[in-house]
Amino acid sequence: xxxxxxxxxxxxxxxEHFSQAPAETILEWALDKFRGRIGYSCSFxxxxxxxxxxxxxxRQPPTIFTIDTGRLPQQTHDLIQAVRQRYGLTIHVYVxxxxxxxxxxxxxxxxxxxxxxxxxKECCHIRKVEPLERAxxxxxxxxxxxxxxxxxxxxRIRKIERDPGHxxxxxxxxLADWTWEDVWTYIRANDVxxxxxxxxxxxxxxxxxxxxxxxxxxxxxxxxxxxEREASKECGLxxxxxxxxxxxxxxxxxxxxxxxx
Ligand code: SF4
Numbered sequence: 001x002x003x004x005x006x007x008x009x010x011x012x013x014x015x016e017h018f019s020q021a022p023a024e025t026i027l028e029w030a031l032d033k034f035r036g037r038i039g040y041s042c043s044f045x046x047x048x049x050x051x052x053x054x055x056x057x058x059r060q061p062p063t064i065f066t067i068d069t070g071r072l073p074q075q076t077h078d079l080i081q082a083v084r085q086r087y088g089l090t091i092h093v094y095v096x097x098x099x100x101x102x103x104x105x106x107x108x109x110x111x112x113x114x115x116x117x118x119x120x121k122e123c124c125h126i127r128k129v130e131p132l133e134r135a136x137x138x139x140x141x142x143x144x145x146x147x148x149x150x151x152x153x154x155x156r157i158r159k160i161e162r163d164p165g166h167x168x169x170x171x172x173x174x175l176a177d178w179t180w181e182d183v184w185t186y187i188r189a190n191d192v193x194x195x196x197x198x199x200x201x202x203x204x205x206x207x208x209x210x211x212x213x214x215x216x217x218x219x220x221x222x223x224x225x226x227x228e229r230e231a232s233k234e235c236g237l238x239x240x241x242x243x244x245x246x247x248x249x250x251x252x253x254x255x256x257x258x259x260x261x
Contacts, residue, residue: 008162011170015158023174024054026159030141030172031058037140038172039063041132042091044079045205046183046194047145047175053192054174055143056087062143065092065135069127070101071207075197082193094131101126111209117228120210127207133166141170147178150204151221180220 018026030038040055040062042048055061066080080091104112104126113120136142142163148155163171175183180203187194197205201213203220212223 011160011162015160018159021159023050023178026172026174027051027054027058027143030143030160030170030174031055031060031062034062034139034141034170035060037138038142039065039135039139040143041135042066043145043206044076044083044195045145046180046187046198046203047147047178049079049083049192049194050175050178050183050186051143051145052083052087052089053186053190056089061089063092063139064089065094067094067128067131067135069131069207070096071127071209073197073205073208073211075195076205079193079195086193092135094135096127096131100130113210113225114227120225120228136166136169139169141172142166143172143174145175146173147175147180147183149179149220151219 018029040051042052042064044066052064055064080093083089084091104123108115108119108122113123146154146157148157157173157176159173159176161171161173162168186192195202195205197211201215202211202223203214204224205211206224210225212226214220214223
């Protein structure tokens with residue numbers, strides 16, 4: 001039963017029902033409910049590794065995919081390799097359209113994102129947003145590792161929502177109420193592999209040229225697009241109805257913004 005056929009009231013009820021539920025319970029429910037039609041978008045951050053570990057214990061894990069923008073740090077590629085070996089999972093890798101990247105770097109140069117917010121959003125759209133739209137095509141639900149305390153934009157996310165940016169499919173966020181400490185307690189307790197950049201002061205890890213380490217006490221995403229002091233630290237992968245996109249069908253998410261990718 002896809003969200004287009006799931007009423008908003010049903011989603012509200014599910015969200016309320018699972019508001020206090022453990023992450024594992026929500027994953028079990030979602031995998032059963034949307035069997036064969038659910039994907040997990042993993043960016044291989046700390047939250048992503050918690051979900052990989054939980055999903056690996058399920059007999060019928062979802063399709064797990066990641067978006068390789070072409071600008072990821074070596075440490076993220078190292079972790080993807082480590083996950084394949086440790087868990088034996090298939091990681092489906094989506095890459096940007098070659099023609100679009102070729103045109104972008106030919107017209108604006110390889111590092112145009114430093115020149116303006118518009119240029120940065122254009123790059124994120126080509127390298128992240130469009131590949132995600134392709135990855136979600138045909139699915140009825142997807143899982144992400146978003147947490148409420150990551151950014152001010154995420155403080156009101158619920159564990160189960162509809163996703164107006166992607167055809168109103170169901171968006172499952174089992175870690176919505178987890179703290180950064182909860183994430184690391186799980187990783188240490190279960191000896192989960194993680195991105196080595198975390199040991200160098202990177203709480204949030206995206207593309208190499210757009211991510212820096214942060215000082216103690218700084219916002220966890222302040223190292224993303226650090227040169228944009230005033231702009232939202234989002235790229236367009238996680239938009240809500242409040243972002244003004246209403247109920248667009250799949251493939252019409254033209255907002256150019258950025259996940260905890
Ligand atoms: Fe481009 Fe930077 Fe966005 Fe990566 S994070 S897609 S390099 S602008």
